[in-house]
Amino acid sequence: MTNTQTIQFPADTLDKVHEIIKRYPEGKQKSALLPILHLAQAEWKWCSPEVMDYVAGLLKLSPVEVYEVASFYTMFHLEPVGNHVIEYCRTGPCCLMGGVEVYDHLKAKLGIETGETTADGKFTVKEVECLAACGWGPVFQIREKFYMNLTTQKVDEIIEELSK
Amino acid sequence: MKILTEHIDVQGIETIDVFRKHGGYTAVEKALKKMTPDEVTEEVKKSGLRGRGGAGFPMGMKWSFLAKPEGVPRYLVCNADESEPGTFKDHYLMMKSPHTLIEGMIVSSYALGANTSYIYIRGELMYVATILEKAIQEAKDKGLLGKNILGSGYDLELHVQLGGGAYICGEETALLESLEGKRGNPRNKPPFPAVKGLWQCPTVVNNVESIAATSWIVNNGGDEYAKIGIGRSTGTKLISVSGHVRKPGVYELPLGLSVEDFIYSDDWCGGIRDGHKLKAVVAGGSSVPILPAELILKTANGENRLMTYESLSDGGFVSGTMLGSGGFVVMDERTCIVHNTLTFGRFYHHESCGQCSPCREGTGWMDKVLYRIEHGKGRQEDIDLLVDVAKKIEGNTICPLGDAAAWPVAAAIRHFRDEFEWHINHPEKATQKGAVFMREGASWSM
Numbered sequence: 001m002t003n004t005q006t007i008q009f010p011a012d013t014l015d016k017v018h019e020i021i022k023r024y025p026e027g028k029q030k031s032a033l034l035p036i037l038h039l040a041q042a043e044w045k046w047c048s049p050e051v052m053d054y055v056a057g058l059l060k061l062s063p064v065e066v067y068e069v070a071s072f073y074t075m076f077h078l079e080p081v082g083n084h085v086i087e088y089c090r091t092g093p094c095c096l097m098g099g100v101e102v103y104d105h106l107k108a109k110l111g112i113e114t115g116e117t118t119a120d121g122k123f124t125v126k127e128v129e130c131l132a133a134c135g136w137g138p139v140f141q142i143r144e145k146f147y148m149n150l151t152t153q154k155v156d157e158i159i160e161e162l163s164k
Numbered sequence: 165m166k167i168l169t170e171h172i173d174v175q176g177i178e179t180i181d182v183f184r185k186h187g188g189y190t191a192v193e194k195a196l197k198k199m200t201p202d203e204v205t206e207e208v209k210k211s212g213l214r215g216r217g218g219a220g221f222p223m224g225m226k227w228s229f230l231a232k233p234e235g236v237p238r239y240l241v242c243n244a245d246e247s248e249p250g251t252f253k254d255h256y257l258m259m260k261s262p263h264t265l266i267e268g269m270i271v272s273s274y275a276l277g278a279n280t281s282y283i284y285i286r287g288e289l290m291y292v293a294t295i296l297e298k299a300i301q302e303a304k305d306k307g308l309l310g311k312n313i314l315g316s317g318y319d320l321e322l323h324v325q326l327g328g329g330a331y332i333c334g335e336e337t338a339l340l341e342s343l344e345g346k347r348g349n350p351r352n353k354p355p356f357p358a359v360k361g362l363w364q365c366p367t368v369v370n371n372v373e374s375i376a377a378t379s380w381i382v383n384n385g386g387d388e389y390a391k392i393g394i395g396r397s398t399g400t401k402l403i404s405v406s407g408h409v410r411k412p413g414v415y416e417l418p419l420g421l422s423v424e425d426f427i428y429s430d431d432w433c434g435g436i437r438d439g440h441k442l443k444a445v446v447a448g449g450s451s452v453p454i455l456p457a458e459l460i461l462k463t464a465n466g467e468n469r470l471m472t473y474e475s476l477s478d479g480g481f482v483s484g485t486m487l488g489s490g491g492f493v494v495m496d497e498r499t500c501i502v503h504n505t506l507t508f509g510r511f512y513h514h515e516s517c518g519q520c521s522p523c524r525e526g527t528g529w530m531d532k533v534l535y536r537i538e539h540g541k542g543r544q545e546d547i548d549l550l551v552d553v554a555k556k557i558e559g560n561t562i563c564p565l566g567d568a569a570a571w572p573v574a575a576a577i578r579h580f581r582d583e584f585e586w587h588i589n590h591p592e593k594a595t596q597k598g599a600v601f602m603r604e605g606a607s608w609s610m
Contacts, residue, residue, distance in 0.1 A: 023282075023323040025237075028363055033345035034328045038287065065345075072347040072517075073328025075287045091249045092450060092507040093406040093493050129331065129511050130249040130450075131288055134406035134491070135413045144290035 007054045013039055017058060029059050033069055037076055046077040074128060082117040082124040084162050087141045090127045093134035098151075102138045103127070105152040109159055122163065165392055167380040167400050168373065169416045172260045178295065180302040183263040191379035192308055195271045196316040199382070204275035208378055210386025212398035217243055217334070217371030218449060218489040220473050223378075224386075229358040230276055231366040239367040240278040242269060242375050243339055244285040247331040249450035249511060250491025253402035254372035256414040258285075258292050262299035266322065268375040270308065271382050273320050276368055280321045283372075284339050287327045296324050331515035335563045336369040338517065349519050350563035373402050393419035397472035401487070407494035410434035423447075423469040423476075424461050427494065440496035444579070447476055448488020450508045451568035453575030454501070455485050481575065501583045502594075505576040506534040512569030523566040526557040530573050537584060540591030547584050551577055 009017060017036055024031040036058065040051050052066040059066075070076040077085070088094075088103050107113060110123050117124040133139045136148035147158055176182035183189070195204050209224030230238060242265070246254040258265055265283070273281045285293050300322050303309045311319050325343055327333050333342045337351035340362050361367020377399060381389050390398045397419040405412045409427065411434040417426065427442065428435045436442050445460040446452060462469055464483035469475055476487045495504065513531035518524040530553050533546050554570035561567070577584060587594040 023321075023325075025363065028344070030345035031325075031343060034287070034342065035326050037328065038290070038326055059345075061345075069328075069345065069347055073287070073330050075329035090507065091511050092446075092504050093250050095503065095507050096407045096493070096495060096499065128288075128329070129514055130247060132246045132252045132255045132286065134250050134252050134493070135404060136252075137406060141288060144294075146291075 007044075007050055009039070009043060013043065021059075030061060030065070032059060033061070033066065034073070037066075037070055041076060045083075046079065046081050048080075080117075083122050084142050085124045085126060087126045087128045087131075089129070089131045089133070089137065089139045089141075091130040091134075093130070094137035094139055097137040099138035102150045102152055102155060103140075106140075106155050106159075109155065123159075165400060165418045166416045167389075167392075168257060168264060168376050168402065169261075169414075172257075177261050178263070178299065180263060180299070180306060183261070187383075188263055189267055189303075189308060191267055191382040192270045193314060195274055195382050196314055196318055201275045201277055204271060204378075204382060207381050207386035208275065211377075211381045211389035212386075212393075212396060213374060213377055213381065213389065214397075214473065215371055216373035216377075216401065216490070218248065218451070220487065223370060223374050226358070226370070227276060227368060229356065230368055231359045232277065233366070237280065237365050238276055238278050239362045239365060240269065240273045240276050240281040240375075241336075241339065241343065241362060241367060241369045242281070242283040242372055243334060243336065243369050244283050244289070244372045245327055245331075245334040245339060246289075246372070246489075247286055247334050247515075248489045248491055249508065250406055250446060250493040251404050251449045251489040252406075253404045253414050253490060255289060255292065256404075257372060257376060257402065258289075259295060262292075262296045263303070264376045264379070265296070265372055266299055266303055266309075267379045268377065269322055270303075270313070270320060271378050272368075272370065272375050273322075274318055275378075278368075279319050280323070282323050282325050282343060282362075284325045284327060284333070284343055286333070287329050290326065293324045293326055300324070330517075331511075332517045332563070332565060335565065338563065339369060340367065347517070349517050350565075352562055394470065394472050395474060397474060397487075401471070401490050403471070403490040403492050405433055405492045405494065408437050408440060408496040408499070409494045410437045417471060419470075419472050421471045423471060426471055426492075427461075433494070436494070436496050440498065442494065443497045443499055444495045444501065446485075446491070446493040446495075446572070448486045449491035450493075450511065451564075451571055452486040452488045453481055453484075453571055454504075454579060455483075455575075456579050459483050459579070460485075481571070481578075485575075500538075501576055501580040502534070502538050502587050505573060506531075506538045508572045509534045509569070512565065516565060516569070520561040520563075520566065522557045522560040523569065526553050526566070527569045529553050530569065534573070537587050538594070540587070540595040542584075542588035542591070544588060546588065547577055547581065550574075 020032045021029045056063045056066045138150045171186040213223045214220040330348045332338045333348040338348040342348045357367040426432045442457040463478045473487045509531045513527040516523045516527045554574040557566045558570040
């Protein structure tokens with residue numbers, strides 16, 4: 001969770017922010033918004049209003065410019081999430097490869113539905129659209145890592161590993 | 165014949181030293197030291213290379229539209245927002261051989277006179293962005309990026325930009341909005357990006373695969389490139405294969421290969437897995453019309469269907485489809501077309517930016533109606549309702565997402581109407597698991 005007093009990127013992340021802003025011409029720092037929202041989410045797990053206000057301040061934007069962007073793109077979590085956010089692909093090609101059965105198994109194993117977080121706060125499950133890995137489906141993603149050619153057995157192994 | 169993936173399985177090809185050992189960056193040397201920017205553009209024009217993101221627009225012609233007012237910066241933006249269901253070729257190419265794209269970016273930026281270029285990559289491919297950034301740093305360290313590249317006097321800065329998860333940002337003006345830090349709402353055209361693009365400056369947006377191909381064209385000449393392929397389908401194409409084939413994956417093929425060879429030959433997809441039969445193919449990503457087995461293998465005139473822009477579209481939408489982005493989704497006889505169409509309908513509903521009413525409302529309606537047919541709650545009039553909604557979206561929106569949403573639904577009904585009727589007439593069976601097995605005498609049985 002976040003609160004206003006503690007919202008401040010660590011020094012090395014702030015360096016990264018300034019480096020990103022330099023990628024664009026003078027006065028076009030708004031272009032840094034998506035990359036910096038990714039950094040913010042990596043830091044605080046989700047984009048709370050306080051986090052978005054902080055990002056707005058960094059880029060000299062009005063808060064609404066950040067809210068309207070964060071709410072447009074599906075990767076930004078606007079609600080608290082668990083430690084591991086499992087985002088599974090629900091689109092056609094993954095379904096052809098048995099995705100529905102694998103994802104049903106995943107949800108049953110964790111005892112939650114799509115969009116929910118386990119009581120211990122470890123896992124959140126979200127369904128997403130095509131992850132551009134169709135030939136290696138079914139697929140889910142946890143942060144930047146892809147888990148491909150999933151089977152119910154592989155799902156069990158992954159969950160057990162991450163539960164440790 | 166491979167020009168993009170010849171060395172893709174070489175150990176260490178992601179590093180600049182190994183990449184150079186296999187001929188990498190010779191196109192940069194040649195272009196920057198021996199050619200003028202216009203000469204590079206001329207070769208790309210001669211090559212006949214068509215945009216590999218899906219639209220198939222001639223790349224050299226697109227470059228020639230770029231406005232060049234004095235004192236105004238120009239930009240090249242690489243579209244790496246690969247999100248079309250069934251398509252994962254750019255993901256594969258960038259992940260395995262990042263320098264292939266970076267070399268093409270340098271050559272193409274030089275041709276266009278851009279001194280700052282961006283690779284806009286979908287946010288989900290964060291790990292690929294890291295691979296690209298590492299490769300960019302390597303290129304910089306070798307003097308292939310930055311100031312005065314190889315002593316030529318040409319400067320180029322190259323940056324990777326992460327998206328945030330939105331299919332619509334693959335549309336070039338939505339991509340530019342997103343790169344400006346805004347919601348990905350497509351712009352009304354004109355003006356086109358070639359005149360007013362990124363920050364209102366002249367901009368070219370090209371797909372990863374298109375840009376990557378320019379290095380080979382510089383090295384070997386546009387005429388040589390044009391010798392590969394058939395007619396106006398020149399060169400090679402990366403095809404992403406998913407679904408029920410024995411060997412899914414990414415293949416680079418010379419345009420002109422027959423669809424039958426591509427699906428059944430052991431050199432390519434290796435046939436349908438587990439002894440099943442081919443039922444249908446979506447040949448160019450989820451947006452293009454699905455075709456039943458008999459029409460994907462042969463045109464309505466009985467000619468062999470080829471992997472070219474022209475042959476795949478032979479027969480228009482009555483009996484043909486499109487090459488699109490090359491997302492080749494293969495379905496065997498056990499596949500429920502209604503369910504597959506629902507996943508596509510749901511996809512476009514989710515991905516519509518909401519700017520144009522026909523798309524925002526229409527994709528929602530199609531999703532809901534498809535859902536109730538699939539779940540045994542369909543009504544007799546629903547099939548015609550879907551066709552009607554699809555017609556009212558098509559051609560009535562700012563960007564092509566509306567068409568992309570309408571076509572797969574219309575085509576599924578055109579070729580597999582009996583399956584939709586069966587779902588409506590047998591609600592109790594349609595909702596059972598594996599329902600598609602229970603049907604007898606359906607028109608698609610082979």
